[in-house]
Amino acid sequence: MEGLVYARMTPRVSFQAVPSLNYRLCHPFKRSIPATVMVVGRGRTLSVRPIRAQQPETKDGAAEKEEAADVLKVKEWEVGMLQDEVAASQGISIRRRPQTGSPVHYVGPFEFRLQNEGNTPSNILEEIIWHKDKEVSELKERRPLYALKKALDDAPPTRDFIGALKAAHQRTGLPGLIAEVKKASPSRGILRENFDPVEIAKGYEKGGAACISVLTDKKYFQGSFENLEAIRGAGVKCPLLCKEFILDAWQIYYARTKGADAILLIAAVLPNLDIRYMTKICMMLGMAALVEVHDEREMDRVLGIEGVELIGINNRNLETFEVDIGNTKKLLEGDRGQRIREKGIIVVGESGLFTPDDINYVQEAGVKAVLVGESIVKQDDPAKGITGLFGRDISFVTLT
Numbered sequence: 462m463e464g465l466v467y468a469r470m471t472p473r474v475s476f477q478a479v480p481s482l483n484y485r486l487c488h489p490f491k492r493s494i495p496a497t498v499m500v501v502g503r504g505r506t507l508s509v510r511p512i513r514a515q516q517p518e519t520k521d522g523a524a525e526k527e528e529a530a531d532v533l534k535v536k537e538w539e540v541g542m543l544q545d546e547v548a549a550s551q552g553i554s555i556r557r558r559p560q561t562g563s564p565v566h567y568v569g570p571f572e573f574r575l576q577n578e579g580n581t582p583s584n585i586l587e588e589i590i591w592h593k594d595k596e597v598s599e600l601k602e603r604r605p606l607y608a609l610k611k612a613l614d615d616a617p618p619t620r621d622f623i624g625a626l627k628a629a630h631q632r633t634g635l636p637g638l639i640a641e642v643k644k645a646s647p648s649r650g651i652l653r654e655n656f657d658p659v660e661i662a663k664g665y666e667k668g669g670a671a672c673i674s675v676l677t678d679k680k681y682f683q684g685s686f687e688n689l690e691a692i693r694g695a696g697v698k699c700p701l702l703c704k705e706f707i708l709d710a711w712q713i714y715y716a717r718t719k720g721a722d723a724i725l726l727i728a729a730v731l732p733n734l735d736i737r738y739m740t741k742i743c744m745m746l747g748m749a750a751l752v753e754v755h756d757e758r759e760m761d762r763v764l765g766i767e768g769v770e771l772i773g774i775n776n777r778n779l780e781t782f783e784v785d786i787g788n789t790k791k792l793l794e795g796d797r798g799q800r801i802r803e804k805g806i807i808v809v810g811e812s813g814l815f816t817p818d819d820i821n822y823v824q825e826a827g828v829k830a831v832l833v834g835e836s837i838v839k840q841d842d843p844a845k846g847i848t849g850l851f852g853r854d855i856s857f858v859t860l861t
C-alpha cells in the first residue's frame with residue numbers, strides 16, 4: 462500500500478525526540494502497516510509514510526474484492542486529507558467531509574491522533590458543506606458531466622451580470638441591487654410563508670433590481686433549482702445568480718443548465734486553486750463568479766487570484782451568524798481598497814442591509830452593488846420593499 466497517512470503527535474512527545482523511525486502505524490482502514498515517521502512541518506503535524514507494500518497472500522475472490530474496496534476507501538481518505546491540508550494552509554477551517562475511522566492510534570510508545578478527528582461538524586457552515594458534498598456526489602453519479610452536455614447546449618443564453626450591476630449604478634448613482642429570492646435561512650428561520658418565487662422575482666424586477674439571486678439549497682434555505690428555472694422561464698430579464706454552496710465544478714455546469722448567469726464561490730470553503738479554476742470555467746461559459754469573503758485573510762487571498770472581477774463582502778459570519786455591516790467598511794480600508802480600485806473589481810456589500818442609511822454606509826465604504834434578501838423578501842410587495850430600502854423609487858431613476 463502506498464501513500465501518506467497523516468497523524469498528529471500528542472503533546473507528550475516532542476519533535477526533537479522523533480528521528481526518522483520505522484514503525485508499524487495504525488491506519489483507519491487497516492489494522493497496521495509498516496511506516497516511516499518523519500517530521501514534515503514546524504507545527505505538530507507529522508507525515509507518516511508506509512515503507513513497504515504488504516506482500517499479498519493467496520486470496521480468494523471475495524477477499525480480493527474486499528481488498529480493492531479497502532484500497533479505494535484508503536485513497537478517498539488520503540485525497541480528503543490532502544484537500545483539507547491544502548485548505549488549512551490557506552487558513553480555511555471548514556472541512557469537506559467528516560473524518561472516518563478511529564481518531565486515536567497508538568504506535569509503539571507514541572499516541573497518534575488523526576488530523577480533523579471527529580464526526581460532528583464544528584459549525585453550521587461545516588454542516589452545510591458536509592451535507593452538500595454528499596448531495597453533489599449523488600447528483601453527479603446520476604447525471605455525469607457528459608450527460609449534462611445536451612442540456613447545456615439547450616440552456617438559454619447568458620446575460621451580463623456584472624454589466625447589469627454597473628449599468629444600474631450608473632443609472633441611479635446608487636449601488637446596483639442584487640435582490641434575493643430566499644424563503645428561509647438557518648439563522649432567521651422562515652422569512653416568508655406564502656412564498657411564490659416567480660411573483661417575488663417579478664416584483665424585484667419591477668422595483669428596479671439590477672440582478673436577482675435565487676437560493677437553490679433545499680435543506681437549509683428551502684430553495685430549489687426548480688425556482689431558478691421557473692424564474693428564468695417566466696420572462697424575468699434580470700441576470701440570475703445561483704446562490705448555492707459550490708464545491709465541485711459540476712455544480713457550475715448544472716446551474717448553467719438551469720439558466721444561471723452567475724454563481725457564488727465562498728472563499729471560506731474553497732482553496733485558491735479551486736477559485737481560480739472555477740472562475741475560468743465561468744468565463745468559458747459566459748457566466749460571472751461572485752467570490753465571497755468575510756475577513757481580511759480571505760480578502761487578501763482573493764485579491765491574489767487572477768481573473769476575479771466581482772467580490773462580495775459578507776457582513777454575516779457564516780460560522781456564527783453574527784452580522785456587522787461595519788465589516789464591509791473594514792475590508793475596504795487602506796491598501797485593500799486601493800488594490801480593488803486599481804484592479805477595477807466591483808465590490809458587493811452582502812447581508813444585514815435594511816435601511817437607506819445602511820445602503821449609504823456601505824456605498825461610502827466603496828461598494829458599487831449590494832445583495833439584499835431579508836429586508837425586501839419579507840415585504841408583501843417586494844417592489845415597494847426596494848423603494849423602502851433605498852428611500853426612493855429606483856425603478857425609473859436616470860441620472861442626467
Ligand SMILES: O=P(O)(O)OC[C@@H](O)[C@@H](O)c1c[nH]c2ccccc12
Pocket residue numbers: 641643704753775811812813814832833834835836
Ligand atoms: O438576507 P440578508 O441579510 O439581506 O442577506 C442576503 C445574502 O447576503 C445572504 O443570503 C447570503 C450571503 N452569502 C450567503 C451564502 C450562502 C447563503 C446565503 C448567503
